[in-house]
Amino acid sequence: xxxxxxxxxxxxxxxxxxxxxxxxxxxxxxxxxxxxxxxxxxxxxxxxxxxxxxxxxxxxxxxxxxxxxxxxxxxxxxxxxxxxxxxxxxxxxxxxxxxxxxxxxxxxxxxxxxxxxxxxxxxxxxxxxxxxxxxxxxxxxxxxxxxxxxxxxxxxxxxxxxxxxxxxxxxxxxxxxxxxxxxxxxxxxxxxxxxxxxxxxxxxxxxxxxxxxxxxxxxxxxxxxxxxxxxxxxxxxxxxxxxxxxxxxxxxxxxxxxxxxxxxxxxxxxxxxxxxxxxxxxxxxxxxxxxxxxxxxxxxxxxxxxxxxxxxxxxxxxxxxxxxxxxxxxxxxxxxxxxxxxxxxxxxxxxxxxxxxxxxxxxxxxxxxxxxxxxxxxxxxxxxxxxxxxxxxxxxxxxxxxxxxxxxxxxxxxxxxxxxxxxxxxxxxxxxxxxxxxxxxxxxxxxxxxxxxxxxxxxxxxxxxxxxxxxxxxxxxxxxxxxxxxxxxxxxxxxxxxxxxxxxxxxxxxxxxxxxxxxxxxxxxxxxxxxxxxxxxxxxxxxxxxxxxxxxxxxxxxxxxxxxxxxxxxxxxxxxxxxxxxxxxxxxxxxxxxxxxxxxxxxxxxxxxxxxxxxxxxxxxxxxxxxxxxxxxxxxxxxxxxxxxxxxxxxxxxxxxxxxxxxxxxxxxxxxxxxxxxxxxxxxxxxxxxxxxxxxxxxxxxxxxxxxxxxxxxxxxxxxxxxxxxxxxxxxxxxxxxxxxxxxxxxxxxxxxxxxxxxxxxxxxxxxxxxxxxxxxxxxxxxxxxxxxxxxxxxxxxxxxxxxxxxxxxxxxxxxxxxxxxxxxxxxxxxxxxxxxxxxxxxxxxxxxxxxxxxxxxxxxxxxxxxxxxxxxxxxxxxxxxxxxxxxxxxxxxxxxxxxxxxxxxxxxxxxxxxxxxxxxxxxxxxxxxxxxxxxxxxxxxxxxxxxxxxxxxxxxxxxxxxxxx
Numbered sequence: 002x003x004x005x006x007x008x009x010x011x012x013x014x015x016x017x018x019x020x021x022x023x024x025x026x027x028x029x030x031x032x033x034x035x036x037x038x039x040x041x042x043x044x045x046x047x048x049x050x051x052x053x054x055x056x057x058x059x060x061x062x063x064x065x066x067x068x069x070x071x072x073x074x075x076x077x078x079x080x081x082x083x084x085x086x087x088x089x090x091x092x093x094x095x096x097x098x099x100x101x102x103x104x105x106x107x108x109x110x111x112x113x114x115x116x117x118x119x120x121x122x123x124x125x126x127x128x129x130x131x132x133x134x135x136x137x138x139x140x141x142x143x144x145x146x147x148x149x150x151x152x153x154x155x156x157x158x159x160x161x162x163x164x165x166x167x168x169x170x171x172x173x174x175x176x177x178x179x180x181x182x183x184x185x186x187x188x189x190x191x192x193x194x195x196x197x198x199x200x201x202x203x204x205x206x207x208x209x210x211x212x213x214x215x216x217x218x219x220x221x222x223x224x225x226x227x228x229x230x231x232x233x234x235x236x237x238x239x240x241x242x243x244x245x246x247x248x249x250x251x252x253x254x255x256x257x258x259x260x261x262x263x264x265x266x267x268x269x270x271x272x273x274x275x276x277x278x279x280x281x282x283x284x285x286x287x288x289x290x291x292x293x294x295x296x297x298x299x300x301x302x303x304x305x306x307x308x309x310x311x312x313x314x315x316x317x318x319x320x321x322x323x324x325x326x327x328x329x330x331x332x333x334x335x336x337x338x339x340x341x342x343x344x345x346x347x348x349x350x351x352x353x354x355x356x357x358x359x360x361x362x363x364x365x366x367x368x369x370x371x372x373x374x375x376x377x378x379x380x381x382x383x384x385x386x387x388x389x390x391x392x393x394x395x396x397x398x399x400x401x402x403x404x405x406x407x408x409x410x411x412x413x414x415x416x417x418x419x420x421x422x423x424x425x426x427x428x429x430x431x432x433x434x435x436x437x438x439x440x441x442x443x444x445x446x447x448x449x450x451x452x453x454x455x456x457x458x459x460x461x462x463x464x465x466x467x468x469x470x471x472x473x474x475x476x477x478x479x480x481x482x483x484x485x486x487x488x489x490x491x492x493x494x495x496x497x498x499x500x501x502x503x504x505x506x507x508x509x510x511x512x513x514x515x516x517x518x519x520x521x522x523x524x525x526x527x528x529x530x531x532x533x534x535x536x537x538x539x540x541x542x543x544x545x546x547x548x549x550x551x552x553x554x555x556x557x558x559x560x561x562x563x564x565x566x567x568x569x570x571x572x573x574x575x576x577x578x579x580x581x582x583x584x585x586x587x588x589x590x591x592x593x594x595x596x597x598x599x600x601x602x603x604x605x606x607x608x609x610x611x612x613x614x615x616x617x618x619x620x621x622x623x624x625x626x627x628x629x630x631x632x633x634x635x636x637x638x639x640x641x642x643x644x645x646x647x648x649x650x651x652x653x654x655x656x657x658x659x660x661x662x663x664x665x666x667x668x669x670x671x672x673x674x675x676x677x678x679x680x681x682x683x684x685x686x687x688x689x690x691x692x693x694x695x696x697x698x699x700x701x702x703x704x705x706x707x708x709x710x711x712x713x714x715x716x717x718x719x720x721x722x723x724x725x726x727x728x729x730x731x732x733x734x735x736x737x738x739x740x741x742x743x744x745x746x747x748x749x750x751x752x753x754x755x756x757x758x759x760x761x762x763x764x765x766x767x768x769x770x771x772x773x774x775x776x777x778x779x780x781x782x783x784x785x786x787x788x789x790x791x792x793x794x795x796x797x798x799x800x801x802x803x804x805x806x807x808x809x810x811x812x813x814x815x816x817x818x819x820x821x822x823x824x825x826x827x828x829x830x831x832x833x834x835x836x837x838x839x840x841x842x843x844x845x846x847x848x849x850x851x852x853x854x855x856x857x858x859x860x861x862x863x864x865x866x867x868x869x870x871x872x873x874x875x876x877x878x879x880x881x882x883x884x885x886x887x888x889x890x891x892x893x894x895x896x897x898x899x900x901x902x903x904x905x906x907x908x909x910x911x912x913x914x915x916x917x918x919x920x921x922x923x924x925x926x927x928x929x930x931x932x933x934x935x936x937x938x939x940x941x942x943x944x945x946x947x948x949x950x951x952x953x954x955x956x957x958x959x960x961x962x963x964x965x966x967x
Contacts, residue, residue: 007436007443009505009581012463013407013498021406022495031093032414035422036406038090039399041389047077047374058373059091062347063098066106066309071334072347073368077357078375081487083389084351085113085315087375091349092313106309106347113315118213118285119150121319130310135302139295146287155210156200158284164190165283166276178272181258181265186272188251194244195252198236205233205273212321213281227321228274231266234259281322289326296330297343304335304344314350325362332368389486393471394447399486400470400494401447401460405429407498424449424458431461443575463579464497464505468571469552473497476522492520508581513544514551523650527556529642530724531588533717533743534558534736538585546582560587588736641723648697649716657698661690663722664709668693668755671748677756678771678869680851686897687759705893707758709751718747762890762898770885774873775901776848778884780804781877782908783841786833786915787817788824797874805852805865808845814838828918832911836904843900884909 021033041055053061065072076084092110099106109128111121122143125131131140149155167187177183189195200206205228212227236244236256244256259266282288303310312331314320320327331350335343352361354376375389390396406414408430417428427449431437441459444466449458462470473493474484482488496518504510514523526532532547535558539546550558554570566573569587577584641656648654669688674681686692687707694702696711709715721740760771770778781800784790784807793799815838822830852865888909889902934942 007439007575007579009508009510010436010440010463010579011502011505012430012434012436013404013502014410015499015502017407017411018495018498020411021403022490030411030414032411032418032422033406034089035093035418036409036414036427037402038086039389039395039402041083041087041090043389043391044087044373044375047372053373055087055090058371059094059098061371062091062095062349063102066104066311066345066347067102069309069345071336071345072349072370073331074349074371074373075357075369076349076351076373076375077354078351079354079483079485081483081485082375083486084375086486088313088315088349088351095311095313105307106311107303108311109313111312111314111319113319117215118281118319118321118323119147119215122147122150122287130299133302136298139298142287142291142295146285149285149287150214155213155284156206157196159206159209159280160190160196160199162280162283163273163276166279170276170279172275176272176275178268179265181255182269182272185251185255186269188249189255192244192248192252194240194248195236195256198240199233205229209277209281209321213285228277229270231263231270234266234269236260278322278325282326285322287323289323289329292320292323292326293329296327297333300335300343300346304342309345309347312346312348312350314348317350317352317356324360328362328365332365390474390484390489393467396470396474396489397445397462397465397467398447399489400465401462402449403490403494404462404465405431405460425453425455427458429457429460431459432457434461437461439575440579443573443579464502464510465494466553466576468554472524472552473517473521476524478520478522481520488520492518496520505580509545510580511545511548511552514548517548517552524551524556525646525650526551528559528588529639529646530720530736530740531558532720533724533739534588535585536713536717537739537742538587539583542582545580546577546585549576549580549582558585558587559590561590639723639727641727642720645716645719645723648695648711651697654695654698657695657700658690660719660722661693661695661698663726664719665689665693667722667744667748671745672752672756674759675869677760678773679756679759680773681853682847682850682897683759683772686895688755692758707755714743714747714750717743762893762895762902771873772898772901773851773869774877775889775905776844776851777801777804777870777873778877779844779901779904779908780808780848782912783807783814783836783844783904786821786829786836786912787812788821795878797871797878800878801867801870801874805849808849811842811845814841825915826918826922829915832915832918835911836907840900840904840907844904847897847900884912 020030021037023033043052044054044058045052062072062074076087078084089110092108096108098104099108107130109125109130111124126140126143126147131143149158152158164187167183167190178186198204209227236259241256241260245253248256259269278289282291300310314327317324317327331346331348333343333346334340335345390399405427409428413428417426420426429449431441431446434440440461440463444461444463446459446461448454449460470489470493474489477484477488477492482492501510501512501517504512511517517523526547535547535550536543546558550556550570550572553576554572557570559571560567560569562568567584569577569584574584641660644655644657645660654660665688669684674684691703692706694706694708695715696708702708721744724740725737725744781804784804787807789803789807790800814833814836818830818833821833849865852867852870854865888906891899891902891906893899893902
């Protein structure tokens with residue numbers, strides 16, 4: 002591949018990722034640490050508005066040391082904010098300053114990598130600060146504690162001393178537990194079943210012992226302070242039963258109460274944690290007082306030698322169990338009558354917020370000389386985040402330094418460290434890279450020394466850019482991680498490079514937005530309807546292109562030109578090419594882009610501009626100059642589009658009523674319902690909000706409703722639907738065509754399900770005939786029962802006309818029953834009365850609507866679908882008037898089908914018996930007539946009748962007084 006083809010390049014060394022990004026700052030190789038260190042220029046003093054920088058604080062420490070002033074500094078922050086990083090940097094620079102000043106201070110760093118109590122004690126022993134004959138006893142005390150920590154009986158020792166602490170420790174009134182606990186706790190801790198439960202794997206004593214012995218290797222959270230939790234003393238029912246059976250009375254009473262009362266469990270856990278320091282100290286044979294005495298002896302020894310002591314302690318939890326003694330040591334000055342025998346002590350110790358508020362002795366807080374915090378509080382939120390990454394520039398600067406360290410070899414950095422370790426001579430892989438120019442132009446860079454920018458000190462951000470770093474950082478899920486330097490490095494840089502970096506070569510980078518990282522939420526497009534543009538123009542690369550514009554770009558696919566350079570979503574073609582992606586056309590914007598995200602330009606310094614997107618996130622990109630351009634005008638945000646985007650992100654679909662109404666309109670207009678024998682009334686009944694639902698919508702849906710499954714195709718269709726109905730931005734023919742294509746694709750894919758749903762009254766239950774045929778059969782039956790069929794009606798056309806005439810005439814069924822009684826048997830009339838009069842009236846209307854072909858917006862029946870109706874009639878006549886066998890399903894909320902099927906089932910019950918009975922009656926009359934006729938021919942009989950009628954016509958009649966005519 003030539004130098005001009007910057008595409009699918011992996012410029013970092015995969016094996017260097019884990020070497021450079023180490024969760025333990027003090028465990029990182031010194032060369033890697035210094036190479037990746039990003040200056041901390043805004044460190045706040047807790048509770049104050051003033052701030053300092055790392056250099057300023059270092060100078061303060063050096064100055065206080067030179068002035069022989071006691072210093073007790075606390076660096077406070079939530080886990081991951083950079084406490085350990087700052088403390089290690091201070092130690093490195095303080096030691097260098099010591100050497101330059103020829104100071105003889107004893108400098109000791111308590112590393113986080115040894116954050117078990119045992120490891121911490123071994124580290125102190127191995128440091129050599131106690132390697133004098135005068136301190137032999139103190140060293141042996143420390144060694145004895147480390148051996149005790151290795152013994153198997155430590156768990157029982159801690160429980161024993163917890164019990165002893167209940168009566169040996171002086172407890173302040175405010176810390177005393179309720180009587181229910183105090184009167185039963187000693188015996189409770191003696192009970193064998195209780196002790197076994199507390200020592201169970203992952204139980205409170207097991208967690209504590211593992212932390213004391215192994216620290217971070219124990220599997221506990223790196224910043225977790227081991228102790229009792231309320232649920233630790235809520236025992237399972239089988240354990241309670243065992244205590245009731247074999248335990249002592251005090252254990253039974255307290256265990257039962259703890260099982261039922263949450264506040265009591267909280268009070269006991271808090272009280273036991275109050276006793277832990279005593280128990281751990283006595284179990285390990287190294288109490289807080291012992292530690293205090295050991296360090297006091299060390300300070301006396303150093304004072305006698307004219308030396309001072311400086312302690313850099315990354316995390317106070319490394320002294321779990323004896324931390325109270327350590328704090329007392331750090332707070333003790335070297336002045337005053339009682340303390341003159343001690344050397345000057347300068348200390349910097351890292352503490353978490355929870356430790357400072359819950360465990361740090363109140364009476365010693367006022368003796369802290371410096372309290373710095375690395376937290377920044379979000380406005381209106383309780384969640385803290387790191388104060389070190391408040392700007393896109395800071396985040397990009399940090400990431401670039403780590404990327405550079407991953408691109409160069411460990412040997413190169415080691416040589417740099419051993420030469421002068423100056424930032425101006427730091428190895429930079431970008432200097433010798435043949436792709437440097439297109440890479441920096443497309444992805445941006447940072448200056449290692451901003452005040453003195455030099456070409457050889459520019460470090461590229463590839464495969465990120467400023468926008469990608471900032472957007473991913475902003476999209477970290479606060480329910481999983483806080484926004485800190487640690488989470489930026491581990492949840493973003495490490496995950497993206499380790500998991501997705503190898504996919505660059507085969508054209509699978511970047512991954513879809515939802516797969517970017519387990520802690521990274523997928524942002525949303527600024528203009529949701531542009532999803533369809535990405536889908537149509539991107540084809541098989543659509544998801545990758547969407548991810549690219551969401552993270553690397555400005556969240557749109559707006560097309561425009563900046564300085565004669567074509568950009569899509571603020572990204573030049575070089576970004577697309579580098580990832581092996583086609584540069585789509587995007588959505589053409591009128592006029593120049595008013596705030597795109599160009600990466601670099603000319604020889605000017607790369608800086609970052611932030612444009613706040615409509616969903617609250619921030620997008621960042623580097624501009625060509627230091628003159629930041631105005632933000633893009635924000636499009637009107639549709640609440641429906643926001644609801645659809647949230648639903649696409651696996652949230653519940655809000656405002657679904659309006660969306661379903663619009664979707665129903667599209668479905669109703671999309672299909673040739675006549676071709677499927679589906680009437681207008683069926684469509685009106687089934688294609689409406691009551692019967693349609695979307696998977697994941699808020700609230701419930703109607704039983705038996707047609708639920709459209711959540712899918713990418715439906716998502717695109719809904720976006721298109723809202724765009725076409727609301728048109729929040731100026732429409733373009735191309736964009737309209739794209740949306741129509743997406744909507745049509747979903748309608749085609751869903752056609753079979755929708756048609757089946759409309760024709761089937763019960764989901765997935767086929768019917769013997771279409772609704773139109775059922776209604777026509779109903780009409781034939783009731784018209785026949787009403788005596789409206791004549792011999793000339795026995796073909797399809799006349800039959801259809803007669804049935805339609807009956808529906809239009811609308812003669813009440815009660816009147817039809819009376820009329821039928823004049824020419825049919827009483828059984829016929831009785832059977833007709835079994836039919837529901839109201840249902841026949843409804844069915845007449847439904848049949849007319851089923852045949853109706855309305856014109857314009859009117860539903861008046863003026864034109865009917867004769868072709869379908871005649872075909873149905875002919876099929877029925879071809880079967881010699883045989884009805885389909887079996888009953889029709891009538892348990893449905895579809896009122897049209899319910900009416901037609903119920904009437905059909907009723908007619909099945911009465912129609913054939915009525916015909917059979919009428920046939921019997923006619924046969925009886927015919928039989929009587931034959932008896933009267935005798936052997937005469939029919940011709941002779943009718944001639945005689947005609948003669949009789951003629952004779953009667955000439956007769957004069959009169960009426961008698963009785964009313965008879967003679």
